[in-house]
Amino acid sequence: MRIVIAGGHGQIALRLERLLAARGYEVAGIIRKAEQGDNLREAGAEPVVLDLESASAEEVAEHLRGADAAVFAAGAGPGSGAQRKDTVDKGAAVLFADAAVRAGVRRFLVVSSMGADPGHGGDEVFDIYLRAKGEADEHVRRQDALDWTILRPGSLTDDPGTGLVRLEAHTGRGRVSRDDVATTLAELLDTPATAGLTLELIGGATPVSVAVKSVAGN
Numbered sequence: 001m002r003i004v005i006a007g008g009h010g011q012i013a014l015r016l017e018r019l020l021a022a023r024g025y026e027v028a029g030i031i032r033k034a035e036q037g038d039n040l041r042e043a044g045a046e047p048v049v050l051d052l053e054s055a056s057a058e059e060v061a062e063h064l065r066g067a068d069a070a071v072f073a074a075g076a077g078p079g080s081g082a083q084r085k086d087t088v089d090k091g092a093a094v095l096f097a098d099a100a101v102r103a104g105v106r107r108f109l110v111v112s113s114m115g116a117d118p119g120h121g122g123d124e125v126f127d128i129y130l131r132a133k134g135e136a137d138e139h140v141r142r143q144d145a146l147d148w149t150i151l152r153p154g155s156l157t158d159d160p161g162t163g164l165v166r167l168e169a170h171t172g173r174g175r176v177s178r179d180d181v182a183t184t185l186a187e188l189l190d191t192p193a194t195a196g197l198t199l200e201l202i203g204g205a206t207p208v209s210v211a212v213k214s215v216a217g218n
């Protein structure tokens with residue numbers, strides 16, 4: 001399988017790249033800066049330099065053609081302002097989904113955020129972020145040509161992963177390690193029956209593989 005990850009230098013993406021490469025998958029990560037390439041190579045991924053804030057859907061589709069799945073894991077980052085929440089967290093996600101449709105890549109995963117909601121109120125940057133993520137998720141859900149799964153983690157930590165999570169349509173607030181988010185994404189990629197689901201993820205007591213099988217109805 002070939003997997004293309006948007007936001008390939010992100011903290012979750014690098015973890016996911018290592019996991020997928022270890023499983024024998026061919027992995028490519030889309031990055032904005034060529035100097036980030038060595039970190040991807042160390043993780044076992046092929047770096048693809050492309051700016052999702054300025055690229056066209058067709059340019060992105062060129063890098064997606066032939067892939068078995070696409071993962072949107074890009075983000076403007078906690079230090080960014082309101083404008084980049086719109087251009088990255090919403091705009092790049094919409095672009096990546098549209099490019100996947102053009103390229104004929106059906107399996108599509110999104111790393112969203114707990115609380116993402118296009119109707120979320122407020123004018124603070126985090127409010128704008130939650131609206132942007134919610135609007136992007138809604139766009140993905142409307143794409144009949146995509147077998148999408150949207151993952152909404154709780155508060156992210158750098159604690160070592162436990163492999164134990166709570167994965168449900170609604171979990172309530174909680175924390176989850178980036179390690180466990182990446183492990184869950186890898187398992188979701190291997191479980192096509194999770195297509196069409198929007199899932200919340202926090203730390204819990206259930207092994208990741210069991211939690212994914214459960215939401216898939218197995």
